[in-house]
Amino acid sequence: MVRVLSIWLPRLPLDRLVRRGDPRTDGLFAVTAEIRKAVRITNLTIYAREAGLTEGLSIPDARAICPDLLTEPCDPMREAALLRALARWADSLSPRVALDAPDGLLLDIAGCAHLFGGETAMCDHARQRLADMRITARMGIADTKSAARALARFGKTPIALAPTGRTSDAISALPAAALDLPDRTVAELARIGLKTIGQLYGIKASELARRFGLELTDALDRSRGHVPDPVAPYTPDSIFSARMSLPEPIGYLSDVEDVLRRLARSVCHRLRHRLKGARRFELAVRCVDSGDHLLSVGFVKPCFRIDPIVQQFARPLDDLKLEFGADLFRLVARQVEPIRFRQTRLGDRGDADDHLARVISTLGNRIGFDHVRRFRTHDSHLPERESFQVEAVAPQTDHVWHRRRRKRPLRLFPKPERLRALEPGRPPQSFEWRGQTHRTASANGPERLAPEWWRDGDARLRDYWRVQTADGPRLWLLTYPGVNPPDWFVAGRFP
Amino acid sequence: MSRRSILLQDVLKDTLCPGRHGVLTLGEAVRLTKGRIHEVQGDSADCFALAVAASLRGPVIWIGSAPDIASLNPSAVRDFMDPLRLTVIEAVSRQECLWSGEQALRAQGIACVVIELAHGTDLKESRRLQLAAEENGALGLVMISEHARTSAAETRWRCDPSADGEVAWDWECTKNRKGELGAWRVKWLGDDDGPSIVHLVATTAT
Numbered sequence: 001m002v003r004v005l006s007i008w009l010p011r012l013p014l015d016r017l018v019r020r021g022d023p024r025t026d027g028l029f030a031v032t033a034e035i036r037k038a039v040r041i042t043n044l045t046i047y048a049r050e051a052g053l054t055e056g057l058s059i060p061d062a063r064a065i066c067p068d069l070l071t072e073p074c075d076p077m078r079e080a081a082l083l084r085a086l087a088r089w090a091d092s093l094s095p096r097v098a099l100d101a102p103d104g105l106l107l108d109i110a111g112c113a114h115l116f117g118g119e120t121a122m123c124d125h126a127r128q129r130l131a132d133m134r135i136t137a138r139m140g141i142a143d144t145k146s147a148a149r150a151l152a153r154f155g156k157t158p159i160a161l162a163p164t165g166r167t168s169d170a171i172s173a174l175p176a177a178a179l180d181l182p183d184r185t186v187a188e189l190a191r192i193g194l195k196t197i198g199q200l201y202g203i204k205a206s207e208l209a210r211r212f213g214l215e216l217t218d219a220l221d222r223s224r225g226h227v228p229d230p231v232a233p234y235t236p237d238s239i240f241s242a243r244m245s246l247p248e249p250i251g252y253l254s255d256v257e258d259v260l261r262r263l264a265r266s267v268c269h270r271l272r273h274r275l276k277g278a279r280r281f282e283l284a285v286r287c288v289d290s291g292d293h294l295l296s297v298g299f300v301k302p303c304f305r306i307d308p309i310v311q312q313f314a315r316p317l318d319d320l321k322l323e324f325g326a327d328l329f330r331l332v333a334r335q336v337e338p339i340r341f342r343q344t345r346l347g348d349r350g351d352a353d354d355h356l357a358r359v360i361s362t363l364g365n366r367i368g369f370d371h372v373r374r375f376r377t378h379d380s381h382l383p384e385r386e387s388f389q390v391e392a393v394a395p396q397t398d399h400v401w402h403r404r405r406r407k408r409p410l411r412l413f414p415k416p417e418r419l420r421a422l423e424p425g426r427p428p429q430s431f432e433w434r435g436q437t438h439r440t441a442s443a444n445g446p447e448r449l450a451p452e453w454w455r456d457g458d459a460r461l462r463d464y465w466r467v468q469t470a471d472g473p474r475l476w477l478l479t480y481p482g483v484n485p486p487d488w489f490v491a492g493r494f495p
Numbered sequence: 496m497s498r499r500s501i502l503l504q505d506v507l508k509d510t511l512c513p514g515r516h517g518v519l520t521l522g523e524a525v526r527l528t529k530g531r532i533h534e535v536q537g538d539s540a541d542c543f544a545l546a547v548a549a550s551l552r553g554p555v556i557w558i559g560s561a562p563d564i565a566s567l568n569p570s571a572v573r574d575f576m577d578p579l580r581l582t583v584i585e586a587v588s589r590q591e592c593l594w595s596g597e598q599a600l601r602a603q604g605i606a607c608v609v610i611e612l613a614h615g616t617d618l619k620e621s622r623r624l625q626l627a628a629e630e631n632g633a634l635g636l637v638m639i640s641e642h643a644r645t646s647a648a649e650t651r652w653r654c655d656p657s658a659d660g661e662v663a664w665d666w667e668c669t670k671n672r673k674g675e676l677g678a679w680r681v682k683w684l685g686d687d688d689g690p691s692i693v694h695l696v697a698t699t700a701t
Binding site for chain 1: 538539541542545553554556562564565566567568569570571572573574577578579581582583584585586587591594595598599602603604605655656657658662664
């Protein structure tokens, strides 16, 4: 049984300024954002509302109504940081907290509510604590995520509860827009008189889907809990990053490397301290003239040393055109993994692994990690499926390569090449392949292979022949039995 | 004065002498200096390359274009050596091939680097590879499928399957900067179940 608590923070941008003690928030004040090509009011103080302003007014309109209005643009980065801080606080309510960006939190409170004396008491408690922090919140509790969100945003009271198992009844009176549908769909629904969620529940899903697309029926199913829609908890992973902004842009490669080295030192120090290493590092460079550039390098093994990082970034930095210089650098460690220290000085196996890993990193960073590969075996009797290639960065498994019992060519062509038989025979006595005429000196075969019928694909039997030609090359010829006249192909060549 | 210059020469000789990283000997006759670039041509060039790679210890890097890499069949590589030792690099251009080859040769702990090219390296390219190979003693093999050019490679080989019916190859040394030329008939020792390495059984000097 899932119970979801949705916390909506409708005035988050304004509350952030209130918390900061901004004196303007005690008067005619509004927070603005750019919406539909105009700067519009998104949040306003109670005084501004009393003066006759509403959300959504553009600034010139608002100034015409109320010339003394003070405004401040919203700051999504800082608001997101505040939301993350609140998510950490929400840990006190439930261990499963998800961000509902930009202005909400979702909590899976199954089994938690009784600790606060019931769901209503829990909401009261949370609202009280948020009010202490000078943050306005509205809450909704329901069996599903979207129903809880709808109740928090469109419920009649600041705290709206849907009793267990009666979610659809609780939200049926809410407007269709509460389901977080695209504006266009909501407008279309309104045009044909479908205003509430309850009206939508009354219509056959197939008809809704035909007219409005699967998006609408999916949303309805999610709100009723017919499809699973769990709360994916937000994990506060520590971020290993460092940044440096400079008063003046720098452009010399040596200076940039110096900055990188300092950033790497800071990041690596923290990584080492936690016994972690990162497989990928990203360096954001803000150039004065051409905006932000994101460079990234990868490593085969988790890396926590400064020198390899600087070394691997040398090439991407070299490729970057720093004509007018850059003034902001940020280094982030991605794919952070624990490092395993190993015993040194006993055997050189580990060293050899390290050396190889370093080459793979160097090559992979330049030509792409998908172009640096290793072989793996596969259990199949078809020659082309006996092995496959994986990226060399993929974790090593301790697998052993057993010798195959049958002779296989060293070069196996991905697509067998058709040959032209000059003198018939089985295999042809002489044939032309790649512009050259070959004469069969001796042949060994056929080796008949059945298709893997349990897989889709080529379902023909195959006969393979090892052919020694008179002039040297040893070829692997392929024919499909049952075809008349027989088609012959060169499937590969032996060394 | 003269005494000092002799000493200096000795030092230079010690650090720059061709055999600084040792010599790989296949069978009794084929000698390939480590830390150098060697070239292979012919229909069975890959067999030569694998025989060399198999007799060295350590990881092997094989660089080639997409069709070369896609057609390499590890099941047959297993007859020579453990395919897990092999790392393959799919390069999209000749330039990338050479760059990867240089980086791989320069790296520590790599035993052998095989570079598949259509046309052989010229003097400048092979010189660069040569300098890279000298650094840590990796053995570089350039497999040439079409024309060879004048290069700084130490030796050049021609390997073809022999035409007289048995599983054997003709290896011919067509260029050797510090040694003799020669031709050898190479056979596959051991039975079908356990051939592990190519051995030279007979030499027919030209």
